[in-house]
Amino acid sequence: MNMKKTLRLYMALLAILICILTASGCSKSSTAAQQETISEVAEVASPVPEEKEKETFEFEGDTFKTGAVGRNGAAACASPIAAKVATDIMAKGGNAVDAAVGMIYAVGLLEPAATGIGGAGQMVIYLASEDRYVNIEYMTQAPKAAVTGALDTSTSENPPSVEALAIPGVVYGTLTALEEYGTMTAAEVLQPVIDLARNGFPVTERWNANIEGRYANLSAYDYTLGLYTDDGFLWNEGDMITNNDLADTLEMIATEGIKGFYDSDYTQKMVDYIQSIGGVLTREDFAQYRSVEREPISTTYRGYTVYTTTGPSNGGAPLLEMLNIAENFDLASYGADSPETVEILSDAFALAYQDGVAFIADPDYYDIPVDTMISKEYGQERAKSIEVGSRIKTARAGRLTISLSETGKKVLSANTPDQGGTSHMVCADSMGNVVSTTNTNGINFGSAVAVPGTGFVFNAHLANLNNMESARANQMMPYIKVRSTTCPVIVAGSTGKPVLAVGSPGNWALVSAALNAVVNYIDFDMNCAEAALAPRFWRDGISKDLYIEARYSASTLEALKGMGFELMESDKDYGAHVGCVAAVEIGEDGLIYAIGDDRRHYGASAY
Amino acid sequence: MKKIIVVLLAIALLIGFGSCSKAATPAAAAPAANTPSTGTVDSEYDPNATVDFEMKTSADKRVVTIGEIDKSLYQSPIFVTSFGQSTDAAMLDTVMKRVGIDYHYNPTATADDIAGSKTVIIAVGASTKGLGAAGISEADETARAKAIMKQIKADGSQVICCHIGGSSRRGALSDELADMVMKQCSYIVLKEDANFDSKFTDFASAHNIPISLIFATKDTVSVFTDIFK
Numbered sequence: 052m053n054m055k056k057t058l059r060l061y062m063a064l065l066a067i068l069i070c071i072l073t074a075s076g077c078s079k080s081s082t083a084a085q086q087e088t089i090s091e092v093a094e095v096a097s098p099v100p101e102e103k104e105k106e107t108f109e110f111e112g113d114t115f116k117t118g119a120v121g122r123n124g125a126a127a128c129a130s131p132i133a134a135k136v137a138t139d140i141m142a143k144g145g146n147a148v149d150a151a152v153g154m155i156y157a158v159g160l161l162e163p164a165a166t167g168i169g170g171a172g173q174m175v176i177y178l179a180s181e182d183r184y185v186n187i188e189y190m191t192q193a194p195k196a197a198v199t200g201a202l203d204t205s206t207s208e209n210p211p212s213v214e215a216l217a218i219p220g221v222v223y224g225t226l227t228a229l230e231e232y233g234t235m236t237a238a239e240v241l242q243p244v245i246d247l248a249r250n251g252f253p254v255t256e257r258w259n260a261n262i263e264g265r266y267a268n269l270s271a272y273d274y275t276l277g278l279y280t281d282d283g284f285l286w287n288e289g290d291m292i293t294n295n296d297l298a299d300t301l302e303m304i305a306t307e308g309i310k311g312f313y314d315s316d317y318t319q320k321m322v323d324y325i326q327s328i329g330g331v332l333t334r335e336d337f338a339q340y341r342s343v344e345r346e347p348i349s350t351t352y353r354g355y356t357v358y359t360t361t362g363p364s365n366g367g368a369p370l371l372e373m374l375n376i377a378e379n380f381d382l383a384s385y386g387a388d389s390p391e392t393v394e395i396l397s398d399a400f401a402l403a404y405q406d407g408v409a410f411i412a413d414p415d416y417y418d419i420p421v422d423t424m425i426s427k428e429y430g431q432e433r434a435k436s437i438e439v440g441s442r443i444k445t446a447r448a449g450r451l452t453i454s455l456s457e458t459g460k461k462v463l464s465a466n467t468p469d470q471g472g473t474s475h476m477v478c479a480d481s482m483g484n485v486v487s488t489t490n491t492n493g494i495n496f497g498s499a500v501a502v503p504g505t506g507f508v509f510n511a512h513l514a515n516l517n518n519m520e521s522a523r524a525n526q527m528m529p530y531i532k533v534r535s536t537t538c539p540v541i542v543a544g545s546t547g548k549p550v551l552a553v554g555s556p557g558n559w560a561l562v563s564a565a566l567n568a569v570v571n572y573i574d575f576d577m578n579c580a581e582a583a584l585a586p587r588f589w590r591d592g593i594s595k596d597l598y599i600e601a602r603y604s605a606s607t608l609e610a611l612k613g614m615g616f617e618l619m620e621s622d623k624d625y626g627a628h629v630g631c632v633a634a635v636e637i638g639e640d641g642l643i644y645a646i647g648d649d650r651r652h653y654g655a656s657a658y
Numbered sequence: 659m660k661k662i663i664v665v666l667l668a669i670a671l672l673i674g675f676g677s678c679s680k681a682a683t684p685a686a687a688a689p690a691a692n693t694p695s696t697g698t699v700d701s702e703y704d705p706n707a708t709v710d711f712e713m714k715t716s717a718d719k720r721v722v723t724i725g726e727i728d729k730s731l732y733q734s735p736i737f738v739t740s741f742g743q744s745t746d747a748a749m750l751d752t753v754m755k756r757v758g759i760d761y762h763y764n765p766t767a768t769a770d771d772i773a774g775s776k777t778v779i780i781a782v783g784a785s786t787k788g789l790g791a792a793g794i795s796e797a798d799e800t801a802r803a804k805a806i807m808k809q810i811k812a813d814g815s816q817v818i819c820c821h822i823g824g825s826s827r828r829g830a831l832s833d834e835l836a837d838m839v840m841k842q843c844s845y846i847v848l849k850e851d852a853n854f855d856s857k858f859t860d861f862a863s864a865h866n867i868p869i870s871l872i873f874a875t876k877d878t879v880s881v882f883t884d885i886f887k
Contacts, residue, residue, distance in 0.1 A: 256826070263745040264787060270752070283752050284876035285745075287824070287851070 108642060112580035115649035121657030125645035126154055126478035127633040129165060129556075131654025132252060133157035134647065136243045137478045138656040145240065148176060148233040150478045151486035152225045153240040158474050159221070159507065160248050160297060163279065164261035164495040165474035165556060168300070168312070169509040171220040172490035173360045174228055175347050175539045177549045179483030184349070184358045184541065185232070189224020189342035191217035191493075191512040191533045196331040199463075199520055199527045204513040210271040210499045213330045217512035217533050221490060222304060222312040224342035231344070238305040245305070248298035248506075251291035257652050259285045261495055268499040275501040275508060297506025314338040324502040325509070339530070345414075347541075350375055350425050353573050355550070356543040359565075361421050365411035365525075366536030366562040368421045369403035373566050375430025376402065376437070382574040387585060388603055390610035391439050396570065397590040397597060397616075398437045400563055401446035404592050407562075409448040412525035413532040416459035419524075420451040442614040446593040453524045462528050472497060473537065473556035477635045479549070479643050485635065487539035487552035489561070540565050542572065550637055551579060556651070557630035560598070563589040564630025572636075579636035580646040589629045591619070598628050625650045715850045715873035721881055722850075724859065725868030729885050731816045731844055736886075737775035740765035741803045741835040742784030743792045746823040746875075750781045753878045759886050766792055768802065769809035778810055779818045780843075782836045783827030796831055803835055807842055817843040821858065822875045824849040833857070840867070847872065847881055 108120040119125055119134070124147070126137035136157040137150035145153075151174065159167035166172070171191040177184050194217070196202065204215040226237055233240070262269065262279055269276045276283055278294065286292060303311050311317055318337045325332050347358040350371040357374060360367035376399035385391040403424075410420050423429050429449065436443060455463065472492035479485045491510075498511035515534050516527040525534045536559055542551040551572055555564035564587065571582035586602035597616040599608070601624050612618060620626050631651035636644040647653025714722040738754055738761055740747030747765040754761045764771055765781075772778055789799060810817055819839040821827060840846065840861050848858045850871040862869035870881050 259826075263785070266745045266748050270748070281874060281876050283756075284749055284874065284878075285823075287874050 110580060110644060112578055112584065113646065114580070114584055117649050117652075117654050118580050118644065118646040119655040119657035120642050120644050122642060123481040123658050124150065124479065125635050125643035125655065125657035126150060126476070127635060127645040127647040127653060127655035128154055128476035129158050129474045129631075129633070129647070129651065129653050130161040130255075131647065131656060132247070133161050133476075134645070134654050134656035136247070137476075138658045139243060140235070140240055141478070141480050142658050145235045146233065146482060147478050147480040147484035147486045148228055149235040149240050150480065151476060151488055152229050152233060153243060154476050154478060155221065155225055155488060155490055156241055156244045156301065157247065158476060158490070160244055160294060161252060162257070162261075162474055163508065164265065164492070165472040166221070166490035166492055167507045168221045168304075169219045169497060169501075169507045170472070170490060170492040171217075171510065171512065171533070171535065172224060172488055173364055173537045173539055174224065174486060174488040175358055175360060175541050176228070176232060177483070177485040177541055177543075178232060179548075182547065184347045186345045186347040186360050187224050187228050187342055188345050188360065188363070188532070189220035189227075190363050190535060190537075191220055191510055192340055193217055193513060193516060193527060193529060193531050193533060194332050194336040195529045196333075197513060197516070197527050197529055197531070199522075200518055202331065202513065202518070202527070204511075204516070204518055204527070206494055206511045206514040209267040211268065211494070211497075211511040211514070213325070213328050213498060213500055215511040215513040216325060216330050216332055216498050216500060216509045218332060218336050218340045219510060220340065220342055223309055223340055226304070226309050227342050227344075236305075237308060241301045241305045245298045245301045248294045248301065251293050254286040254288055254290045254292055255652065256288055259288065265496045265499065268496060272499055272501065274503040275496075275499050278501055278506065294506050296504055300505050300507065312337075313340055321502045321505065325500065328500065330500070343415075343532075348421060348425055350427075352378055352569070354545055355573055356547070357569060358541045358543065359538045362411045362414040362417070362419050363532040363534045364536065364538050365407040365534050366538035366559070366565075368411060368424045369407035370538050370540070370562050370565055371425040372403040372406060372430060372433065373399040373562075374569065375425065375427055376434045377570060379431055379434035380437075380439070382570060387571060387575045388607055390607050390614065393588055393597075393599070393603070393607065393611055394442050394614060395437060395439065396566060397588060398443040398446070399433075400566065400590050401443055401593040402433050402436065402449075404559065404562075405446050405448040406451065407536070410451050410453045410524060412453070412534055414456075416456055416462065416528065416531045417524060418454050418456050420453060423451055424449075440614070442595070442616060444595075444615070459528070459531075462530065463526070473558070473561060475539065475554035475556055475561070475631070475633045477552040477554065477633050477645070479552065479635045479637055483548065485541055485549040485552045485637070487541050487554050489537040489539045489554050489556070491535060491537055491556070493535070536562055538562060538565060540569065542569060548637070551634060553579070553583075553632060553634040555630035555632045555648075557589075557628075559592065560589040560628060560630040563587070564632055568632050568634060579634040579644050583632035583634050583646045583648050584625075587629050598626065600624060600626055600629060627651050711854045713850050713873075715871050717873065720873040720877045721870055723868060723870045724862065725866070727845055727868045727870075727885065731777075732818070732885055733776040733816075734760060735775050736761040736777045736779065737767065737772045738763045738779045738781070739767040739772065739806070740781045741799070741839060742782060742827075742832055743788035743794060743799065744781070744783040744785035744823055744827060745788065746783045746820070746827065747781035749822060749875055750779065750820055750878070753882055754779075756879045757882045757886055766794065766802070767806070769805040772806055772815075773809055773813060775813070775815050777816045777818065778806075779820055780839050782819060782821045782832065782839050783823040784829060784831035784835060800831075800834065803838055807838055810842060819843040819846045820878065821846070821848045821852055822872065822878050823852070824875070825851045825854060828852055840865075843867065846870070847878060849873075849875060
């Protein structure tokens with residue numbers, strides 16, 4: 052080989068190395084195996100700096116590989132792609148609030164049945180720099196026309212009544228959270244979601260299952276059906292689809308902010324369409340909407356402090372009441388897989404459920420007895436009606452009172468005529484900030500009403516209000532915030548700093564899922580993955596129907612039957628009917644663990 | 659030597675561009691299937707993991723028909739019903755509307771309802787949720803299906819078996835209902851990913867029944883337009 056040839060060969064080999072190394076730079080999501088190969092090559096090519104090797108961590112209990120562990124940030128939610136949006140935002144310097152807001156919009160794109168900008172939500176935030184817990188409530192709100200008995204708010208028909216649409220809160224609440232506690236602009240956190248919406252995202256099994264479940268509703272509106280299906284039919288799983296209309300809407304929100312959605316030509320376009328099909332929302336309704344920053348409510352539980360949402364969430368206070376009741380029993384001695392633990396928790400659930408239904412509503416319209424409901428004394432009193440080994444057959448609400456507030460009285464006196472779809476998300480950053488947020492359309496795809504050109508569906512949340520004059524609580528009236536069980540949770544350890552953020556979708560099952568997860572974590576010393584995936588149950592209100600998973604031991608299931616429980620769907624190892632947990636755990640080892648529950652194919656991301 | 663260098667360069671370029679183009683798609687944001695369960699990684703997600711047999715249809719070749727269809731067999735009145743109460747029946751209803759012909763639709767039709775129909779199109783596929791929503795037990799649905807097939811036999815009606823929900827419509831009850839319909843049908847329309855074990859094509863071949871394999875549910879529209887228009 053002469054000199055010239057040798058030189059040409061070396062040049063060629065160098066070019067090959069450059070090509071391969073370029074590939075490593077392009078492919079962010081290369082597998083670990085690919086990265087190992089690339090790193091080996093990099094060692095040979097000395098002029099190119101060696102890529103920092105990724106750390107790997109054990110994650111015990113991550114049965115379905117739906118978890119992730121990182122040092123700098125972690126997120127979990129209904130879609131691993133949306134969780135990645137969150138961690139990418141944190142990797143670019145955003146904090147957990149920035150990441151949570153990006154994730155909320157990403158889940159709205161990727162799981163539109165459960166949540167989206169036509170819906171509502173609640174967010175509990177831990178702000179590390181202030182060592183403070185905050186609750187941003189952005190539940191839907193009744194329109195001015197929502198006089199008791201004046202509207203048909205039924206959601207039992209296909210499609211739900213268009214008069215059941217409530218004023219959505221997601222845009223107001225998320226942009227407020229960003230403005231108050233984030234570090235990035237709306238444009239920055241929305242851009243990755245806009246890119247996903249325009250460039251495409253894969254159809255999942257759950258996407259199709261959600262469409263199937265509400266096909267009749269969606270079929271009522273050509274635009275809505277076209278938005279989520281292949282010209283009226285199911286996509287094939289794995290097909291890449293887009294939502295350019297939603298991308299346009301998000302771009303508008305990114306530039307025009309809250310006003311762009313709530314008081315602009317865009318608002319008028321939404322109102323005009325909704326009214327043209329019989330809805331009652333007006334531009335004035337949108338313009339007066341406000342999210343509210345509230346004090347989170349809390350109770351202690353075996354040395355931990357559990358923070359969640361007050362009214363209009365009727366899941367938060369009952370959850371704390373359940374924990375206060377459960378604290379009177381030594382669950383650890385019974386074990387997680389025992390009839391005693393299941394019975395105690397399901398009885399506690401039934402008792403607190405009754406209080407949640409009877410005594411919680413919008414705290415601006417009612418004086419609600421939350422302080423009593425979540426007190427230790429009340430928990431002890433309620434616990435007395437639980438007899439271990441014999442389920443409560445008739446759970447009654449406690450002797451509490453709820454009354455109209457001055458605002459509520461004023462509004463009512465001027466009362467003149469004028470399955471679930473929920474999704475939970477969590478994230479934590481390296482600065483110690485933690486966000487737990489539950490967002491909801493009410494029922495899957497809400498009202499199924501999507502204003503042509505906007506790319507999202509409106510909720511049908513007014514169905515959650517009592518539409519009768521005789522209602523004791525939560526009565527339909529103009530501008531009342533709509534009640535929902537959404538109760539994102541953050542658990543603080545003995546130092547007062549968060550150790551776990553957790554929550555679930557699932558109507559009342561979401562409260563039970565959060566209860567199970569918190570008890571699993573605290574009483575049974577499980578990590579967040581184990582706590583999320585352990586077998587669990589949900590009692591259907593106060594009835595004897597106990598939805599329970601098959602992974603409980605035969606002896607536990609038999610004993611529960613012996614107590615008179617009717618075991619429902621007990622042939623499934625993992626059932627979506629018991630909720631679906633997303634959780635992050637801030638480990639003592641300095642790592643952040645995130646888990647997405649496989650029951651609804653949730654996912655996680657960390658870095 | 660030159661040739662070797664050119665080949666090596668080409669391979670390297672292919673590796674390079676291949677990885678780049680993967681990273682440019684949103685799907686690449688989702689981690690690959692063989693990502694380890696531990697470490698600073700994201701949850702697994704493989705949207706293409708369901709189909710691992712060689713399909714005859716594709717995004718470019720959306721319908722593949724095996725056998726000769728005698729279109730003259732399918733006369734009015736046409737009745738569309740469901741065996742299994744999945745959403746496939748509602749989709750079939752949408753298909754027929756798009757085709758634009760007269761038909762009767764009742765997913766919970768009785769044998770009496772379909773009596774006199776010359777063509778009965780049956781959307782086969784069981785859904786627990788669908789059965790629950792319709793308030794029908796599995797046993798009742800099976801009994802209804804048997805009664806309808808008996809009526810069809812008595813009337814000498816033509817039956818088109820529509821299995822258009824794909825692999826998610828495979829299971830004990832779905833297969834039982836499909837077997838019941840296929841035994842009496844003269845034509846099968848099948849979303850091909852449900853044929854991962856060749857169940858349907860083997861049956862069609864063994865009984866000389868024409869079968870149209872479709873790539874996606876919406877391709878039923880072109881298949882039925884061809885049959886009925």
